[in-house]
Structures are given as C-alpha cells and as structure tokens.
Amino acid sequence: MDLNTLWFILIGVLFAGFFFLEGFDYGVGMLLPFLGKDDRVRRVLINTVGPHWDGNEVWLITAGGALFAAFPHWYATMFSGFYMVFVLVLLALIVRGVAFEFRSKLESARWRNLWDWVLFTGSLLPSLLPVALFNLLRGVPIDAKMTYQGSLVTLLNLPALVWGLAGVLGFLFHGAIFLSLKTAEEVAAQARATARELWVPTLVVLLVALIASALTTDVATRWPTALFLLPLLAVVALGISGLSLQKSRFGIAFVTVGITILLVVSSLFFGLYPRVMVSSLNSDWSLTIYTASSSAYTLRIMSYIALALVPVVLLYQAWSYWVFRQRLVRESPLEY
Amino acid sequence: MDAVTLARLQFGITTVYHFFFVPLTLGLPILVAIMETVYVRTGNEVYKRITKFWGKLLVINFAVGVVTGIVLEFQFGMNWSEYARFMGDIFGVPLATEALSSFFLESTFLGVWIFGWNKLPKGLHAATMWLVALGSNLSGLWILIANSFMQQPVGYALVGGRAQLTDFGALITNPNIVTQYPHVLTSGIVTAAFFIMGISAYHLLKKSYDREAFWKSFRIGAITAIIGSVLVILVGHAQTQHIAQSQPMKMAALEALVQSEDPASFSLFSIVRQDGSDVSELVAIRIPAVLSLLTYNRFSGEVRGIEDIQAEYAGRFGRDNYVPPVMLSYFTFRIMVGAGFLLVLLALVAVILVWRRKVERVPLFLKMLIPAIGLPYIANTAGWLLTEMGRQPWIVYGLQKTKDAISPTVTPGMLVFSLLFFTSVYGGLMVADIYLLIRFAKWGTAEQEQVEQAALTY
Numbered sequence: 137m138d139l140n141t142l143w144f145i146l147i148g149v150l151f152a153g154f155f156f157l158e159g160f161d162y163g164v165g166m167l168l169p170f171l172g173k174d175d176r177v178r179r180v181l182i183n184t185v186g187p188h189w190d191g192n193e194v195w196l197i198t199a200g201g202a203l204f205a206a207f208p209h210w211y212a213t214m215f216s217g218f219y220m221v222f223v224l225v226l227l228a229l230i231v232r233g234v235a236f237e238f239r240s241k242l243e244s245a246r247w248r249n250l251w252d253w254v255l256f257t258g259s260l261l262p263s264l265l266p267v268a269l270f271n272l273l274r275g276v277p278i279d280a281k282m283t284y285q286g287s288l289v290t291l292l293n294l295p296a297l298v299w300g301l302a303g304v305l306g307f308l309f310h311g312a313i314f315l316s317l318k319t320a321e322e323v324a325a326q327a328r329a330t331a332r333e334l335w336v337p338t339l340v341v342l343l344v345a346l347i348a349s350a351l352t353t354d355v356a357t358r359w360p361t362a363l364f365l366l367p368l369l370a371v372v373a374l375g376i377s378g379l380s381l382q383k384s385r386f387g388i389a390f391v392t393v394g395i396t397i398l399l400v401v402s403s404l405f406f407g408l409y410p411r412v413m414v415s416s417l418n419s420d421w422s423l424t425i426y427t428a429s430s431s432a433y434t435l436r437i438m439s440y441i442a443l444a445l446v447p448v449v450l451l452y453q454a455w456s457y458w459v460f461r462q463r464l465v466r467e468s469p470l471e472y
Numbered sequence: 473m474d475a476v477t478l479a480r481l482q483f484g485i486t487t488v489y490h491f492f493f494v495p496l497t498l499g500l501p502i503l504v505a506i507m508e509t510v511y512v513r514t515g516n517e518v519y520k521r522i523t524k525f526w527g528k529l530l531v532i533n534f535a536v537g538v539v540t541g542i543v544l545e546f547q548f549g550m551n552w553s554e555y556a557r558f559m560g561d562i563f564g565v566p567l568a569t570e571a572l573s574s575f576f577l578e579s580t581f582l583g584v585w586i587f588g589w590n591k592l593p594k595g596l597h598a599a600t601m602w603l604v605a606l607g608s609n610l611s612g613l614w615i616l617i618a619n620s621f622m623q624q625p626v627g628y629a630l631v632g633g634r635a636q637l638t639d640f641g642a643l644i645t646n647p648n649i650v651t652q653y654p655h656v657l658t659s660g661i662v663t664a665a666f667f668i669m670g671i672s673a674y675h676l677l678k679k680s681y682d683r684e685a686f687w688k689s690f691r692i693g694a695i696t697a698i699i700g701s702v703l704v705i706l707v708g709h710a711q712t713q714h715i716a717q718s719q720p721m722k723m724a725a726l727e728a729l730v731q732s733e734d735p736a737s738f739s740l741f742s743i744v745r746q747d748g749s750d751v752s753e754l755v756a757i758r759i760p761a762v763l764s765l766l767t768y769n770r771f772s773g774e775v776r777g778i779e780d781i782q783a784e785y786a787g788r789f790g791r792d793n794y795v796p797p798v799m800l801s802y803f804t805f806r807i808m809v810g811a812g813f814l815l816v817l818l819a820l821v822a823v824i825l826v827w828r829r830k831v832e833r834v835p836l837f838l839k840m841l842i843p844a845i846g847l848p849y850i851a852n853t854a855g856w857l858l859t860e861m862g863r864q865p866w867i868v869y870g871l872q873k874t875k876d877a878i879s880p881t882v883t884p885g886m887l888v889f890s891l892l893f894f895t896s897v898y899g900g901l902m903v904a905d906i907y908l909l910i911r912f913a914k915w916g917t918a919e920q921e922q923v924e925q926a927a928l929t930y
Contacts, residue, residue, distance in 0.1 A: 223889070
C-alpha cells in the first residue's frame, strides 16, 4: 500500500471518527429543546456532552488539517468550491461552541432559551454535511484546472438531500441512544422512548439513500459484487441496533450505530477510491489521491507524525470518557 | 471592492478577532496551573478560590478563541485556494500537526478540568490544567512555524510551480521562529499578567469580600508582569534585528526609511506620502546613527531604504509594487513598542508597591491598572498587523503574491456575504463575551461560589 492510499484511509478514519463522536453530540444538541422540559433536565442533557464536545469537534478540525497536508488540491477545490456550505457550517460551529460556555452564565430564562435554540441550530446545520460529502462521489463540475464550476444549488440534488435527512435522523437516533446510556431515571426513559421511535424512520431513510446512491453514481459499474456487502452490513447493523433497543440492550445499540456510521463512511470512501472528488464534466478531470496529493516526502513526514500522535490522542480521549462514565440524573451534583 | 481586497479584509477581521482571544489562552492557563499547583502543595484554600475564579474567566475566553480558530483553518481553502495549492505541501504539515498535538490536548483536558473538580485526585486535576497550558502553547508554536515560512521560506524547492517541502528539520528550526515564538509566548504571558492585575486592582479598590484572594492574585500578576514585559521587549528587539536581515523591505517600512543610509538614522516622527511604490518624505525628525545601533549594535552599518529595495525587487521579481503600506507599518510598530515600554513601567511600579506592601495605599495606580488591561491587546494587534501587512505584496515572502493566492471561483458577492455574516456574528459574540467577562470579573470569588452552588455547570 502506498502512502497516498494510507492517507486516503486516514482521512476516512478521521471523518468516521468525527461522525461517530460529533454524531451523538449533534444529536443531543438537536434533541435538547424537545427532551429538555425544564432547565434542570436541559442541563443534564447538555452535561452529558459537556466535557467532550470540544474534543469531539477536533476530529473535524484534524480532518481539515490532514486534508490540507496530505491532499492540498482536494482541500483547495472542496473548500473553495463548496463555499456556502462551509460558511454555514462554520457559523454553526462558532455559535454552537460559544453556546455551551455562555448558556449557564446568566440566570435569565430568555438568555438560556436563546442559547438552547442556538445549540439546536448549531447542531442541525453540520448534521447536513452528508449532503456535500455525497456529491464528492456523485460528481460535481470540476474543470481541467481542478476548479469547481458549480454553485450551492448544484449540490442540492435529490439523493444528496436524502443523505442530509439520513444525517439528521441518524444523529438524532445516535444522540438518543447516547443519552440512554449517559442518563438514568426519567431522562433516560424519555431518551429511550425517542430512540425507539426514531429507529424505523432512520432505517428507511438510510436504505433509500443507499439505493439512490447505487443508482445515481458509478459504483454499480466499478464495484466488485463483494463490496456491496459494506452498505448491506450497514443496514444490518442499524437493524441490530433497533432490535437491541427493544430488548433494552443499549450498549449494543450504541456500538452497532457506531458500526453503521463506520460502514457508511467506508462505503463512500470505497466508492471514491482512488478518486477524491469525481468530476462530472470529464472523468479525466476527477481529483485522485495521486493528482491531489502532497509530495512523497511530505506524506512520509506526516505519516511519522500521525503514527506517533494518534495513539496518544485516542488513549487520553478514551480516558476522558472513562472519567465521566457515571450516569447523570436530575439530582446529580453537576458541579463545576 | 475587488475580490482580493475583500478576501484580505475578511482574513484580517477573522484573524485579528481570533487573536484577541488567543494571547490570554497562552498565558492564563500557565498562571492558573501555577495557582492550582500551589493549592495542591500547600492545601491553602485561597489558592483554590483564585484557581476557580481565574479558571472561569479562562473558560469564557477560551470558547471564542477555539471556535474562531476553526474559521481560520478552513479559510485557507475557502478564500485562498491557490495559496493552499501552492503551499499545501508545506503549510499543511504544521497545521495538521497542530491539530493532532495541541487541539486535542487542550480541548480534551480543558473539558476534564472544568467538569473534573470532584472526580479526579487533586494533583491529577492540577495536571490537566498544565496539559491545557502545554496544548495551547504548542499550538502557538506550530502555527508560528507555519507563519514563519510565509515570512522566511526555508527547506523547500519549487517543483512544477508549487513549493515542495525538502527539509522538515529546516522548516521547524526556521530562523524566524527562534525570535517570533518567544515574542508571542511572552506577549501572551504579559497579557495574562495585566489581565489578572487589572481585575484584582478593581477588587482591591472595591474592597471586595475576599481581599486575600485578590491580593495574592495581584502579587502573582505583578511578578509575572515584570518578568514578561522585560522579556517581550528583549526578544522583540532580537526579532526586529532578524527582520532587518530577512525582510529588509518590512524593516525600511517600519522605520519609514526612504533612502538607504550608513550610518542609518532612527525616526522620531515621520510622515510619508505613498502612491504605490512611490514614497516621499513629508516630515522626518530623525536621530543620526541610532537605527544602525539598534540594528547592528554599533554606530555604523547600512540599513537599506525603500527606494533601493523596490528597485532591486523590480529587477528580481518583475515590475510591480513591492512597498507595503509604509505609514501603517511605521505606526503599528511604534504603537506596539510604545505600549510595551509603558507596560514595563507599570509592571515596575506594581512590583515595587507589592514589595513594600503599599499597593492599596495608592488607589490612583490601581485605577490606572484597570484600563491598562487593554494595553497588551493593543500591542498584540498592532504587532500582527505589522507582521502581515508589512510583508505585502507577498503572501509568501519572495515566492507568491497575495493577489495570486485567492480562490478563482469565489465571487466578490460570495465574499461580501460571508464577510457580513462572519463580521456580524463576531460582533455579537464579542459583545456577549466582554459582557460576561466583565460581569464575572466584577463578581468576587464569594459571589461566584454562591452561584455555582445554586447552579449546574451549563
């Protein structure tokens, strides 16, 4: 395996990690106004992700940084091409991050309500990122100079929008299961009920999105049959998750949603490989892991750095979850 | 306005705004970690109270610093895609390393610190703040390594119209970083020191309930301020000497030196008229030979003027305007240096008063320290404006011009939209943030504890 492929996989891992971690994070943010009936419950909900949201978000930042380092042309074409998408995502992330820190600092109910809705919106918008990511595979107008020639509207095609819906529903589902594990008593009961309600719609939309993708992209002609196992297993994993919910096996439900996310992201990356952005104008103009990459030297340096640092990061992030493993309830002393 | 101007304006606004919050996150975690360590070692509850008090202000400030940093990281691709293509091989390395080594560290452990007061053993809890301090300062190091390449390209080769990294060791030991990083680090420490002194002064004046806490804080602030403010000037001086070698045009602009001189005179006050690369002196009060002294530590030695360098660059890089905004470079430098010396003076008085235990007997001085919180901010901003504007027309010195770096697909309309969007959100957040900072700064430690007991974290 060459370093270009290794970095392509690493970017995939970073995106999967981001969707797994920020997925429940965004889910909790979107559920906040609906599950949080009073201020006390809302704070319990926010506190489940309170110590972690910032570290989770760094997965996206790192994915961006790694794109820049390993595939500068991918970074340049995607960020300048999908301009409005990233303007909105950035604004969402800005106000969302601030909302966490500002919300409780004043007693006023209006002040808190304002930031709760900011949290909701700030979680909803980045949940729509799958709209943009699906377009990498579907193909967007990229010319011979690697320049994006479309607009925001180009990205809003039907299958992409279904992926957007899948993102929102999936993260709501993921967030509700996360809350079932991180809370207890009435808060947990409500979260569980919500998760059970969300299960079927999420499964249906995911199935539709996967079928639409198979029909509107070139995977059908490019993939050996065995690869279709990936999306199939994603659906199976989500199915198991739903069944585990019925049996109140929330740990299994959580893990299987994680597997679903991993399999969906792998499907996307297997669909792309060795391309990173498909050109709808001319297949020769697609950006690939070779035409979009940094020099071999830079990739080698970055590999050493990643090899040294990633295991350490994983260890201490896991440790931070272990520190806050206790379930939260209404009466929890959620001290500072 | 054309796209380049709009993109530059956007970058300027987002960067200056971001750097409004960064220096405090460089310096304050170190001081909070020291306070908490003293608490752990001595068991003295006062140190726990001040740890929590300053920690709270740190957290409010930190959030905005983090989220505005994300904008910068994505903006290189959004507005400056040609820069990203040209420089990705080099710039992406420190940027990705920054994310891996620092962003994870600071954000994870700040989360643990905030929520971990009763979950971790005391020593381990203090250690998490040390890790936050390590993370934020490592982050500064990596991003300055990236910036240093833009000031002084090293360890690269031009291959197929792109800069390619050839020597990672040279990249991270760039001669520019040797003075730039200590300068930024110490200015962060000074910012934190005056932040602590100013707010403590307010509480000492108000005779707040918890005098001991603010007296101890003031003492920590004063000692840090004097060490930091002297160091920041010393390394700043070394940095300017380095710039005279590596970026002579920036040096000429910040001294408003139109003609080359040997020995070179130092400008006390200058006004120049600038029309593109055409610069002429209107007012110039100069002291002979002092610029040579400052540059070379002796009373002779040539410092080159704007005209000579412009002529040389036009020959080397092709006809163009290679003169940065002279008046802006000149005044930002003087504002920064002036603020720096004022800070040393204030720190000196503070330390003497602390030494003689007379701080509260000079209320006028305490009153002065409150607005003095703003001085380091002014100096920090002026310093960055000089660093970045003084490098123009280059985005990467000698390699790529700013006007060639912009995204070809992003229209002025999109730029105006995102500019307005970001600026208004930033404006709103700035107001909310300062409001909260002032509110919590005015509350003493006691009020804060009451609020905490009544309230949950978020």
